[in-house]
Amino acid sequence: MKQNVAESDPVGNAIFSLYTLGCSSCSGLERRLKKVPGIAEVNVNYAADSVQVRFDPSKVTSDDIRTFMKKLGQPSA
């Protein structure tokens, strides 16, 4: 996963465990994450129970994404 990063082009990449976040059965997870401002790419791996997210760190943080996913995993979400 080699990345060439220009000075003005910071890149964020995060890998979350769907199991830990209680989100392994979140419906429409990929679609919902893609609507979050700053998230550019979402790859859900159901075989590995993980999701990889590419984002613009000036607009959203990995903590924001984790919090959002935790909310999705709650029954009321």
Add this chain to the structure above:
Amino acid sequence: MDESALIAIEKEAAAQQVSSNTLVNQILTQFSEFERFAKRINTVKPSSFVFRGLLEAADSDKIIELAKTAGSSIPQAFVTAKSGRVDIDSLLDHLRSLSVYAHLYEYSENLDSREQVATLVHDFGLNWSIFLVHYITAMFEQVGVSPKLEMSDRSVILTLPGK
């Protein structure tokens, strides 16, 4: 494909609302990217409950000793088998793989021209952070790099120079 395996794949794919092809592709990717190399280093899979309990019961000096030994050999064996080279990129890829496929922590990184900052967040307690710090230090020593490392009982932050 064995019929019972096919039925299991179809059931799981339906539960996850993805196609059987997508799920099969992900299972094969998991094998090609991780499992076949993990097998070579005799990897076992304890439950998170057991893993956490073992770490809590362990002496931290022993943890450090084990981490240094493991970090100076296992990552090199893994990435050499996978990519044929040992460098910063392949070692970072190893750290990502341990997140995606082994769930040893959640991994996030912010990259810019000045530095690469990777954060490992977990729920396995202080001894796991201690292990990771020494494992990662020993791992990067093999390529002559000394990352800056900070830790808490739930996270390890690794900083490397930018590209």
